[in-house]
Amino acid sequence: QKKKLLEELGQNRLPYVTPADADFHQLWKTKYSKLIFRKSDTVPEELHQVVQEGFLTLRKHNCFFQDLVRIKGKDFVTPVSRILIGNPGCTYKYLNTRLFTVPWPTEGYDIKYCSPEVQNACKALIRLNDYLHIEAVKALQGQNLFETKEIKDPAVIDREQDFSPSPTEKGSVSKDQSSCSVQEDDYLSLKNKTSYNLTLLNYMDPLQMLYLKQEPYFGMGNMAVSWHHDENLVERSTVAVYSYSCEGE
Numbered sequence: 001q002k003k004k005l006l007e008e009l010g011q012n013r014l015p016y017v018t019p020a021d022a023d024f025h026q027l028w029k030t031k032y033s034k035l036i037f038r039k040s041d042t043v044p045e046e047l048h049q050v051v052q053e054g055f056l057t058l059r060k061h062n063c064f065f066q067d068l069v070r071i072k073g074k075d076f077v078t079p080v081s082r083i084l085i086g087n088p089g090c091t092y093k094y095l096n097t098r099l100f101t102v103p104w105p106t107e108g109y110d111i112k113y114c115s116p117e118v119q120n121a122c123k124a125l126i127r128l129n130d131y132l133h134i135e136a137v138k139a140l141q142g143q144n145l146f147e148t149k150e151i152k153d154p155a156v157i158d159r160e161q162d163f164s165p166s167p168t169e170k171g172s173v174s175k176d177q178s179s180c181s182v183q184e185d186d187y188l189s190l191k192n193k194t195s196y197n198l199t200l201l202n203y204m205d206p207l208q209m210l211y212l213k214q215e216p217y218f219g220m221g222n223m224a225v226s227w228h229h230d231e232n233l234v235e236r237s238t239v240a241v242y243s244y245s246c247e248g249e
Helices: 002-009 024-031 045-060 116-143 154-162 177-193
Strands: 065-071 074-086 091-094 097-100 198-203
Touching (some): 045 198, 074 097
Antiparallel strands (some): 065 074, 074 198, 091 097
């Protein structure tokens, strides 16, 4: 299908819209309603600081590695460097390569780190994970307001304040017990869809990557990773992305 599309395009490129275009927000609302974007200034500055320090710490300790993957029977080294951090024992498989998590601090596990700095970096990623989980649940609840009443959860409010991991969360009680049951089921479903158990960190320096491909469909310039579908994602699950760009680091 990709080959056929490229043949049909020839020297032409597919049109696309940006926030500057009049149709952008209407298309976003009607075709990509589950895509939620947050500006960086809506995230607590203190969380930004510890997470970005964690990224730089992992890079300083040479924790990012390129992966050897297999595509159509041929072996390739990924252009981006990665590290998988998360719950002990979790793995992520793609392109015939399985990554194992570097475990973040977890109750009940005696995890040894090469330095306190790396341990703190992993702790920072738990805090980011926890924050993104809270925001994802709230955003999805907001989108579902037309179907169900909003579930007010004091535990979530407290959790947002201190970013403390894994609190006990309880749905609010409704006078209509059947309605309450439906709300709790919906809330548990949202929690399950957004319960991130690992984070995949990707690092790239465009100036050091001399073999980048050209984006073939829209004429967007160089790209490190081509358009693709992640075959390992569970249907209707939620993915959270945090992007950090730095210069001279």
